[in-house]
Amino acid sequence: MIAPDLQTAIARLCDLIQTSEVIVPFTGAGISTECGIPDFRSPGGIWTRMAPIPFDAFMASQSARDESWRRRFAMQDQFGAAKPGRGHRALASLFRRGKSPGIVTQNIDNLHQASGIPHQCVVELHGNTTYAVCLDCAERYELDWVREAFDKSGGRAPDCPGCLGYIKTATVSFGQAMPQHEMDRAQELTLACDLFLAIGSSLVVWPAAGFPLMAKRNGARLAILNRDPTEFDDIADLVVRQDIGTVLEPFIGVQDDKKEPRHGV
Numbered sequence: 001m002i003a004p005d006l007q008t009a010i011a012r013l014c015d016l017i018q019t020s021e022v023i024v025p026f027t028g029a030g031i032s033t034e035c036g037i038p039d040f041r042s043p044g045g046i047w048t049r050m051a052p053i054p055f056d057a058f059m060a061s062q063s064a065r066d067e068s069w070r071r072r073f074a075m076q077d078q079f080g081a082a083k084p085g086r087g088h089r090a091l092a093s094l095f096r097r098g099k100s101p102g103i104v105t106q107n108i109d110n111l112h113q114a115s116g117i118p119h120q121c122v123v124e125l126h127g128n129t130t131y132a133v134c135l136d137c138a139e140r141y142e143l144d145w146v147r148e149a150f151d152k153s154g155g156r157a158p159d160c161p162g163c164l165g166y167i168k169t170a171t172v173s174f175g176q177a178m179p180q181h182e183m184d185r186a187q188e189l190t191l192a193c194d195l196f197l198a199i200g201s202s203l204v205v206w207p208a209a210g211f212p213l214m215a216k217r218n219g220a221r222l223a224i225l226n227r228d229p230t231e232f233d234d235i236a237d238l239v240v241r242q243d244i245g246t247v248l249e250p251f252i253g254v255q256d257d258k259k260e261p262r263h264g265v
């Protein structure tokens with residue numbers, strides 16, 4: 001069913017949420033656009049104007065690593081102060097109420113964690129851009145540290161002081177293998193839910209496309225909140241094309257709102 005208007009969308013979603021035991025939200029760029037973070041893949045998005053740097057290129061050349069970090073710091077200046085939106089806050093409320101054991105996300109912006117969901121309950125299929133790791137020894141580095149080293153050396157991407165490995169944001173780049181542990185956890189959550197809530201994802205980028213189908217085949221109900229049609233709309237129990245933040249705002253818990261800011265559970 002495609003919700004014909006906002007009121008129907010909210011009522012039907014409310015019914016689905018109330019009659020479900022285990023809800024697993026799956027989020028994409030659309031949940032973060034109201035926070036000022038653009039959908040890089042959308043028409044007119046950054047990636048349609050500036051090709052992303054594939055993993056092989058990052059590994060092969062210092063200049064690619066320098067360029068990658070230069071772009072990352074430019075992004076930080078634009079989007080670094082982004083705060084969780086209404087969608088993030090609504091999902092955090094579901095989590096606190098015990099309705100949802102965790103979230104699977106394609107986003108790398110850390111906004112689910114910033115909304116109060118513990119990091120171990122956020123499965124990040126594409127990693128996280130708010131910190132960096134050494135690709136050899138896996139040591140974690142904060143962006144401030146990388147930026148200081150970058151600026152001091154006149155724009156050269158620093159190597160790991162411990163092992164001289166390359167340091168990269170903790171994201172999954174084009175051409176880089178999907179993280180197996182996260183894929184496994186995403187599958188576990190998908191198979192555990194009786195309501196799969198796909199939000200702000202076009203569900204075309206692999207592996208995103210696999211999860212709604214997996215949930216549906218396993219007997220879960222499927223709700224899709226996305227501005228544009230997806231190829232799974234036909235099998236969904238509810239399709240909502242209205243503004244995500246507006247649709248999810250009523251699900252922000254009153255108690256949660258009063259007590260904010262809260263950290264963890």
Ligand SMILES: [Zn+2]
Nearest residue numbers: 134137160163
């Ligand atoms: Zn290292």
